[in-house]
Amino acid sequence: MKIIDLRSDTVTLPTPQMMDAIREAPLGDDVVKADPTVNALQEKTARLFGTESSLLVSSGTQGNLISVMAHCHHGDEIILETEAHLYYYEVGNIAAIAGVMPRLIKGDRGTFTGHQVQEAVRGDDLHFPPARLLEIENTHNRAGGTCWTPSQVADAARAAHDLGMKVHIDGARIFNASVALDVDVKEYSRHVDSIQFCLSKGLSCPVGSLVVGNYEFIESCRKKRKMVGGGLRQAGIIAAPGIVALDTMIGRLKEDHDNAKHLAQTLSQLDALSIDLASVQTNIVVVDVTATGISDDEFRAEARKRGLCVSSFGPGKVRLVTHYGISREDVDRAASIIEDMVTE
Numbered sequence: 001m002k003i004i005d006l007r008s009d010t011v012t013l014p015t016p017q018m019m020d021a022i023r024e025a026p027l028g029d030d031v032v033k034a035d036p037t038v039n040a041l042q043e044k045t046a047r048l049f050g051t052e053s054s055l056l057v058s059s060g061t062q063g064n065l066i067s068v069m070a071h072c073h074h075g076d077e078i079i080l081e082t083e084a085h086l087y088y089y090e091v092g093n094i095a096a097i098a099g100v101m102p103r104l105i106k107g108d109r110g111t112f113t114g115h116q117v118q119e120a121v122r123g124d125d126l127h128f129p130p131a132r133l134l135e136i137e138n139t140h141n142r143a144g145g146t147c148w149t150p151s152q153v154a155d156a157a158r159a160a161h162d163l164g165m166k167v168h169i170d171g172a173r174i175f176n177a178s179v180a181l182d183v184d185v186k187e188y189s190r191h192v193d194s195i196q197f198c199l200s201k202g203l204s205c206p207v208g209s210l211v212v213g214n215y216e217f218i219e220s221c222r223k224k225r226k227m228v229g230g231g232l233r234q235a236g237i238i239a240a241p242g243i244v245a246l247d248t249m250i251g252r253l254k255e256d257h258d259n260a261k262h263l264a265q266t267l268s269q270l271d272a273l274s275i276d277l278a279s280v281q282t283n284i285v286v287v288d289v290t291a292t293g294i295s296d297d298e299f300r301a302e303a304r305k306r307g308l309c310v311s312s313f314g315p316g317k318v319r320l321v322t323h324y325g326i327s328r329e330d331v332d333r334a335a336s337i338i339e340d341m342v343t344e
């Protein structure tokens with residue numbers, strides 16, 4: 001039985017072209033900036049985002065962490081959304097390692113306004129930590145892969161900058177947003193100080209993320225990356241598939257979005273399931289299974305027995321993610337497995 005794995009776009013395997021690129025990549029020691037393949041990927045990325053510089057890092061978590069460390073000092077405040085990945089899923093690293101204090105904004109499907117930023121910043125007072133950094137997540141994972149428009153980013157970033165803060169985007173899936181809204185990623189980068197995006201999600205690379213920003217910021221990130229053990233040597237074997245990804249894997253994300261919408265529309269016809277269709281903007285479908293009478297964990301386990309992998313997504317919710325390697329037929333089969341489950 002073929003297993004249909006919709007747990008995450010992180011389960012994607014490298015394409016044959018990526019495997020060839022890994023084998024053929026010219027290599028060197030990247031800690032001393034001497035890996036030509038890493039340098040080529042970083043230059044290409046900086047051009048794509050219109051920034052001065054960029055840096056290859058091991059993961060999204062590492063990219064976000066070192067960005068926070070480069071922007072903030074211990075004791076500073078970071079403002080972010082209540083369900084931000086950086087707050088929810090990154091092991092408390094911003095507190096444990098970066099030593100910053102989170103202050104949360106309740107978003108609307110993951111987004112918030114400049115006015116909310118102004119309200120969240122408490123100002124200069126003996127009692128308060130200095131608000132140093134605003135973090136925006138685009139697309140927003142726990143909100144269901146929802147997109148920020150460039151003008152929403154501009155509004156929030158302007159408010160933060162006017163208050164003397166820097167702005168970082170956790171753009172693990174920023175290309176999903178740019179494809180869904182048909183906007184260039186430069187329309188995001190021009191409003192903010194840094195962006196982290198992942199190669200290892202919808203772009204299907206085995207490993208890696210990049211951080212983009214100005215030269216000074218990226219050199220500070222390079223130092224923090226070394227500090228947290230992320231200085232890699234012949235990292236060209238990671239960069240080589242990244243170059244292939246940027247050349248070949250961005251446009252096809254639309255197929256994942258279309259499959260996710262199709263899946264969500266099919267599942268939403270089942271009475272026992274509830275889906276916020278307006279939040280299905282990219283490749284993520286969050287399904288409320290409460291009315292089935294079984295828990296999200298039971299739902300996940302039962303689906304697994306029938307050849308479908310989904311992930312638990314908090315009480316009563318499961319998440320399904322479309323990606324490279326998942327066809328329209330797979331999505332239809334996933335929907336019929338779930339239909340059988342909930343109607344039996």
Ligand SMILES: Cc1ncc(COP(=O)(O)O)c(C=O)c1O
Nearest residue numbers: 059060061062085141170172198
């Ligand atoms: C929005 C978001 N940010 C950051 C990350 C962390 O990326 P990584 O798993 O590469 O550390 C993820 C991973 O799923 C994510 O969804």
